[in-house]
Amino acid sequence: AQTVTQSQPEMSVQEAETVTLSCTYDTSESDYYLFWYKQPPSRQMILVIRQEAYKQQNATENRFSVNFQKAAKSFSLKISDSQLGDAAMYFCAYRSAKETSGSRLTFGEGTQLTVNP
Amino acid sequence: KAGVTQTPRYLIKTRGQQVTLSCSPISGHRSVSWYQQTPGQGLQFLFEYFSETQRNKGNFPGRFSGRQFSNSRSEMNVSTLELGDSALYLCASSFWGQGGRETQYFGPGTRLLVL
Numbered sequence: 001a002q003t004v005t006q007s008q009p010e011m012s013v014q015e016a017e018t019v020t021l022s023c024t025y026d027t028s029e030s031d032y033y034l035f036w037y038k039q040p041p042s043r044q045m046i047l048v049i050r051q052e053a054y055k056q057q058n059a060t061e062n063r064f065s066v067n068f069q070k071a072a073k074s075f076s077l078k079i080s081d082s083q084l085g086d087a088a089m090y091f092c093a094y095r096s097a098k099e100t101s102g103s104r105l106t107f108g109e110g111t112q113l114t115v116n117p
Numbered sequence: 118k119a120g121v122t123q124t125p126r127y128l129i130k131t132r133g134q135q136v137t138l139s140c141s142p143i144s145g146h147r148s149v150s151w152y153q154q155t156p157g158q159g160l161q162f163l164f165e166y167f168s169e170t171q172r173n174k175g176n177f178p179g180r181f182s183g184r185q186f187s188n189s190r191s192e193m194n195v196s197t198l199e200l201g202d203s204a205l206y207l208c209a210s211s212f213w214g215q216g217g218r219e220t221q222y223f224g225p226g227t228r229l230l231v232l
Contacts, residue, residue, distance in 0.1 A: 035220070043205055045223035091160065102173040103148050103211050103221055107160040 002027045004094050006108035013082045014116050020067075021077045021111045023092030031097035034068065034075045035105070040088040048090070051075065053097070079113075087115045119144065121210050121224035129230045135196040138227045142189050142210030148172075149191040150221065151183060154205040163206075166191050195229075203231045 003026045013019035025034070036048040051059045051068050058066050063080045079086055092108040095101070122141045130136050142149050150173075151163040162175040166185035183193040189210075195202055205228050209221040 037223075042225070043228075044225050045207060045209075047220055047222065050220055102165045102167065103150050103209070104162050104165060104173050104175075105150070105152075105160075105209075105221065106162070109159050 002029075002032075002094050002096065002106050004092050004106050004108035006090075006092055006111050008111045009109070010112045010114070012114040012116060013079070015082055015084060017082055018078060018080045019082055019113065021079075021090050021092075021113065023075045023077070023108055025073050025075065025092070025094050025108075027073070027094065027096075029096055029098070033095040033097065034066075035093040035095070036064070036066070036075075036077045037091045037093060037107075038086075038088045039091065039110075045091075049077065082115050084115050084117060087113055089113070121208055121222055123206075123208050123224040123227050125227060126225065127228050127230075129232060130198050131232050132198055132200060134198050135194060136198060136229060137192055137194045138206055138208075138229070140191045140193075140208030140210075140224060142191070142208075143222055146210035146212050146222075147189055148211045148221075149185055149189065150209045150211075151191070151193050152207040152209065153177075154207060154226070155201075155203070160207075163193065198231045200231050202229065204229060 032053045034051045049061045067076045089110045093105045124139045148167045150165040165173040169185045180196045185191045205226045207226045208224045211221040212219045
């Protein structure tokens with residue numbers, strides 16, 4: 001079974017600064033997807049960024065980028081130019097590419113990000 | 118396109134009762150997954166439905182069940198509620214057209230409180 005670990009329960013960053021959230025995972029599979037989701041106080045889970053394991057290039061979405069290290073099974077999220085609206089709980093998630101696994105996501109414990117003005 | 122909707126948004130029940138939660142996926146999406154979120158256990162996968170069939174199931178007791186209708190709308194049912202069932206229940210949908218390479222999108226959740 002796959003596991004996802006987020007070792008930072010809480011992080012804080014100053015507005016306009018950069019912060020990196022860590023995520024490691026354990027799997028014996030070679031093809032899979034990794035995601036970062038954000039959950040603000042409204043509890044709505046919002047996709048931040050997605051990475052496909054077969055792609056060596058790190059995904060980027062505006063101010064959000066990842067550092068995907070497949071051999072190390074590491075998938076960190078970098079938020080540049082942090083904004084007050086980035087404050088939320090961030091979850092790292094894994095999804096197998098096997099059709100039999102369907103859409104099942106395995107989540108990490110979450111990292112609560114505080115953005116200080 | 119409208120997002121994933123879940124009803125009701127809030128629910129209070131007492132132990133021993135049963136509850137039914139509803140999820141309407143994004144139009145055209147055929148896969149619906151359910152997750153339970155609690156402070157102690159985090160986010161846990163309950164089950165997934167695709168084309169009216171349960172495709173995957175998490176490690177939850179048989180009191181938790183679900184179904185999917187021909188229009189892809191899904192319901193989950195919890196019978197004989199226990200205090201520990203108090204949680205935020207999240208539904209997520211995806212299209213599943215390219216071998217599952219699409220992303221899932223989540224609804225706002227139903228917050229269930231069991232007294």
